[in-house]
Amino acid sequence: MVLTADTAAETLLDWYSETARDLPWRRPDCDGWGVLISEIMLQQTPVARVEPIWHEWLERWPKPSALAGATQAEVLRAWGKLGYPRRALRLHTAADVIAREHGDVVPGDVDTLLALPGIGAYTARAVAAFAYGKRTPVVDTNVRRVVARAVHGAGDAGPASNTKDMADVEALLPADQRRAATVSAALMELGALVCTARSPQCADCPVFDDCAWVRAGKPAYDGPAKPVQKFAGTDRQVRGLLLDVLRGTEEPVPKTRLDVVWDRAGQRDRCLDSLLTDGLVEQTADGRFALPGEH
DNA sequence: AATCCGTGGCA
DNA sequence: TTGCCAAGGAT
Numbered sequence: 001m002v003l004t005a006d007t008a009a010e011t012l013l014d015w016y017s018e019t020a021r022d023l024p025w026r027r028p029d030c031d032g033w034g035v036l037i038s039e040i041m042l043q044q045t046p047v048a049r050v051e052p053i054w055h056e057w058l059e060r061w062p063k064p065s066a067l068a069g070a071t072q073a074e075v076l077r078a079w080g081k082l083g084y085p086r087r088a089l090r091l092h093t094a095a096d097v098i099a100r101e102h103g104d105v106v107p108g109d110v111d112t113l114l115a116l117p118g119i120g121a122y123t124a125r126a127v128a129a130f131a132y133g134k135r136t137p138v139v140d141t142n143v144r145r146v147v148a149r150a151v152h153g154a155g156d157a158g159p160a161s162n163t164k165d166m167a168d169v170e171a172l173l174p175a176d177q178r179r180a181a182t183v184s185a186a187l188m189e190l191g192a193l194v195c196t197a198r199s200p201q202c203a204d205c206p207v208f209d210d211c212a213w214v215r216a217g218k219p220a221y222d223g224p225a226k227p228v229q230k231f232a233g234t235d236r237q238v239r240g241l242l243l244d245v246l247r248g249t250e251e252p253v254p255k256t257r258l259d260v261v262w263d264r265a266g267q268r269d270r271c272l273d274s275l276l277t278d279g280l281v282e283q284t285a286d287g288r289f290a291l292p293g294e295h
Numbered sequence: 296a297a298t299c300c301g302t303g304g305c306a
Numbered sequence: 307t308t309g310c311c312a313a314g315g316a317t
Contacts, residue, residue, distance in 0.1 A: 042313040049303075049312090083301030087315085120315045140313045159296090160314095188313065197311065198306080228309070231301075240301050278300090299317090305310090 003150040003210045009174040009183055015206035016186035019193065023047065024054065026130070026185075032106030034058055035131035039123045040091045045082055047192075053082055064106065065099035067092060073291035076280070077247050085243060085280055090118030108132035121162055125184075135180035137169035142191025143184075147172070149195060153212035155221030156197070238262050238271040243280060252288035252295055 024030065025038035037057055041050040057078060061067035067075070072092060079088035094116040098106055106127065107113050113124035121139070128134040144157035147168045169187070173180040194201045202208055202218075213219070231237055241261040245253065255272075262268040272289070275281040282292040 039313065044300090044312060044314060045302080046304080046312045081302060083303085084314090086300065090315085118315065122314060126313070138313090141311095142313070192313075226310095227297080229299090229311095230309095232308095234299090236299075236301055243301090274300095297317100300315090302312100304312095306308105 003172065003207055003212065005172050005174055007210050008172050008207065009179060011206050011210075012183050012186040012190070013179065016182060016189060020185070020189050021047075021193075024051065030131075032108065032127060032131040033062075033064055036094075036106050036119075036123075036127050037091070039126045039130075040087050040118060041082060043087060043123070044084060049082060053078070053080060061095075063099075063104055064095040065104045068096040068099045072279070072293035074293075076243075076291050080247070081244075083240075086278060087118055089279060093117045094119065106131065108134065110134070110136060121166075129181040129184045133178045133181045135173055135175075135177040136184075137166040137173065138184040138188065139165045139169050140188060140191075142189075142195075143169060143187045145197060146187055146191045146195045149200075149213035150207055150211045153216040153219070154223070155213065155219055156223070158223035235267065235271050235274065238267055239275055239280075242268075242272060242275060246281060246289065246291045249290075252284045252286075252290035254288050258289060 020026070025034050038050065038054055041054055057067075060078065061070065070092070072089060075088050075092045076085055079085055082088075097116060098104065102112075108128055108131065110124045110128050113119050113127055114121070119127075125136045125138045126140070128136050129138050139162075141157075144160065144165055147165070148154045148157035151168060151172075169184075172187070173183055190206070194205050202211070202214060205211065208214060238261075242258055245258055245261060258272060259265070259268065262271075272281065276283065279292055282290055282295065284290060284295045
């Protein structure tokens with residue numbers, strides 16, 4: 001029998017209770033705000049780099065209204081080098097909406113969460129499940145890989161298909177809300193610790209006996225090639241270098257201070273323009289540049 | 296639907 | 307060294 005809701009739930013719950021990492025956002029005293037911050041920070045960013053920053057944020061801004069009261073520059077500096085700094089700006093905006101329209105309490109309803117900036121299909125359901133114990137399919141890259149292998153017998157997940165992926169996971173969730181939420185956490189944890197992308201540790205897998213991929217003889221991934229994201233030399237690198245200069249100064253800087261970080265003037269200026277457009281950089285009245293919200 | 300958006304660790 | 311990978315979202 002291949003992995004199903006019947007076979008999966010008890011096995012995964014037992015495994016999770018014994019094996020799950022003791023991450024701070026999983027502690028019982030962590031509220032929806034702590035969970036939301038963790039989920040945004042964890043988007044495309046490893047746990048090890050998120051943990052220290054998460055603690056700083058929760059101590060400094062224990063409620064959405066506290067973060068909403070900070071300047072964008074403060075938020076971007078506190079975000080540091082987590083990457084994709086637009087996430088920080090969107091979280092800042094979301095915090096303001098939560099403070100003003102939701103009584104300073106992170107919503108537990110998926111559709112309400114989806115209406116907030118920076119919160120998509122994954123994050124909305126992750127918050128609903130992990131902070132509020134809701135039964136809803138939480139589909140991230142880990143879960144897609146686990147399902148691709150254990151259910152479909154493939155070497156890895158193909159291109160994401162939101163509707164189909166959520167239906168696959170939904171089929172694995174037990175009826176009980178609370179148990180379903182923990183199964184969602186367990187599926188993610190399984191993908192993160194055991195059913196990993198590079199070298200899955202099948203010997204340690206709680207669903208080994210029910211895994212379609214194992215039964216099929218662990219065939220290699222045969223789907224479409226995944227597009228490789230270059231970084232060196234891209235606008236992403238240049239934007240990162242420009243922003244790093246501004247994170248390191250309190251005072252606005254003249255453009256000459258930014259010009260030294262990258263040779264190619266055309267690309268450099270285009271990137272600075274895009275940062276201004278994205279609201280990650282502001283220009284002062286006298287023509288200097290700074291992180292937004294303070295000048 | 297494909298592409299863009301940061302950063303750093305690791306094999 | 308280079309390429310892959312890490313709890314996605316917006317357009």
